[in-house]
Amino acid sequence: MHSLVSNQSDNITVIEIENELLKKDIEPSYHFPGIIGEGVEMQKVYRLMYKVAESNSTVLLLGETGTGKEVVARGIHQASNRKNKPMIKVNCAALPANLIESELFGHERGAFTGATDRRIGKFELAHGGTLFLDEVGELPLDLQVKLLRVIQERELERVGGSVTIKVDVRIIAATNRDLETEVEACRFRSDLYYRLNVFPICLPPLRNRIEDIPQLASFFLSVYSKSSGIKVSSISNKVLQQLKSYLWPGNIRQLEHLIERSILLSNDVVLKEVILPANSDAGKRDNECFKNKTLDDVERNHIIDVLRRCSGKIAGNGGAADWLEIPATTLHSKMKKLKIIREDYYENRV
Numbered sequence: 001m002h003s004l005v006s007n008q009s010d011n012i013t014v015i016e017i018e019n020e021l022l023k024k025d026i027e028p029s030y031h032f033p034g035i036i037g038e039g040v041e042m043q044k045v046y047r048l049m050y051k052v053a054e055s056n057s058t059v060l061l062l063g064e065t066g067t068g069k070e071v072v073a074r075g076i077h078q079a080s081n082r083k084n085k086p087m088i089k090v091n092c093a094a095l096p097a098n099l100i101e102s103e104l105f106g107h108e109r110g111a112f113t114g115a116t117d118r119r120i121g122k123f124e125l126a127h128g129g130t131l132f133l134d135e136v137g138e139l140p141l142d143l144q145v146k147l148l149r150v151i152q153e154r155e156l157e158r159v160g161g162s163v164t165i166k167v168d169v170r171i172i173a174a175t176n177r178d179l180e181t182e183v184e185a186c187r188f189r190s191d192l193y194y195r196l197n198v199f200p201i202c203l204p205p206l207r208n209r210i211e212d213i214p215q216l217a218s219f220f221l222s223v224y225s226k227s228s229g230i231k232v233s234s235i236s237n238k239v240l241q242q243l244k245s246y247l248w249p250g251n252i253r254q255l256e257h258l259i260e261r262s263i264l265l266s267n268d269v270v271l272k273e274v275i276l277p278a279n280s281d282a283g284k285r286d287n288e289c290f291k292n293k294t295l296d297d298v299e300r301n302h303i304i305d306v307l308r309r310c311s312g313k314i315a316g317n318g319g320a321a322d323w324l325e326i327p328a329t330t331l332h333s334k335m336k337k338l339k340i341i342r343e344d345y346y347e348n349r350v
């Protein structure tokens with residue numbers, strides 16, 4: 001009897017492996033509305049977005065400034081079951097340290113001088129939806145502790161309040177810092193880093209996806225031609241060549257602004273001239289955030305997170321396999337392959 005069961009599960013595994021191989025041959029190309037770029041680097045990003053969107057897992061978006069982290073955060077939110085609830089954005093770098101706490105968690109009337117009314121914080125506003133923590137690497141250390149608690153417990157108290165409020169929020173965080181370096185330098189708490197780094201997605205710099213430049217440039221051309229009322233409908237080959245050989249330290253944002261400016265200066269329906277600054281060494285840096293982030297790393301982190309949320313339950317109703325929508329046998333083989341052991345996901349909470 002025992003060998004029959006194990007043979008059956010072996011057969012299932014073989015069929016699944018064959019299916020996986022077949023799927024690889026017909027890997028679909030993904031598309032997210034409003035996100036331009038069909039090249040191979042963005043296909044990798046879309047694939048990860050697609051895989052994570054419908055889960056509740058925390059996503060960490062990494063990439064240089066202007067690479068589209070906010071655009072991707074919105075894409076994930078729109079593709080999730082939370083799309084009819086708000087996505088609330090907090091820019092952790094834009095607020096003075098003393099205001100971020102009440103911005104995130106809200107405050108009660110009289111909590112501090114100037115708190116003349118009760119204020120609902122962004123966590124509560126995002127209830128049922130998504131909270132986008134932009135520039136999370138800039139968060140002061142004392143607030144990192146408070147954020148960690150809300151992420152772990154999904155509950156908070158408003159500043160000056162004593163009532164505990166439960167929140168159902170999906171977190172997407174973004175940073176252009178190398179958080180591992182920040183952790184080593186003791187500027188970012190390692191426990192918060194591990195909580196956020198559940199499903200990292202690295203956005204490629206524009207210089208690594210030059211195949212997308214013509215499409216992005218035409219997209220911005222049509223947007224800004226329309227909004228400015230100046231008819232410029234195509235781009236000369238010479239300009240396209242220039243755009244492709246530039247290193248784009250400011251990434252897509254820089255390309256967008258360049259096209260906007262060039263339209264205003266153009267007096268032809270074909271864009272024949274753009275004024276690009278000289279390439280600097282800053283743009284030549286390798287994209288650090290790709291370091292040690294293979295698809296296996298991403299998959300491993302995601303499985304561990306799901307296992308934690310399912311309190312270590314693998315099979316059956318409410319188990320991790322159920323959540324991941326794969327057979328328990330597949331999950332077992334993935335765990336074996338990715339060397340996931342009980343200690344990775346079973347926490348002894350005090």
Ligand SMILES: Nc1ncnc2c1ncn2[C@@H]1O[C@H](COP(=O)(O)OP(=O)(O)OP(=O)(O)O)[C@@H](O)[C@H]1O
Nearest residue numbers: 034035036064065066067068069070071176252253
């Ligand atoms: N794939 C894309 N398709 C269309 N527009 C894009 C894309 N990626 C980025 N953009 C545009 O480029 C600009 C910068 O994008 P975004 O703000 O998402 O970048 P970011 O990585 O969050 O930047 P920062 O780190 O500076 O906050 C925005 O105007 C956005 O609309």
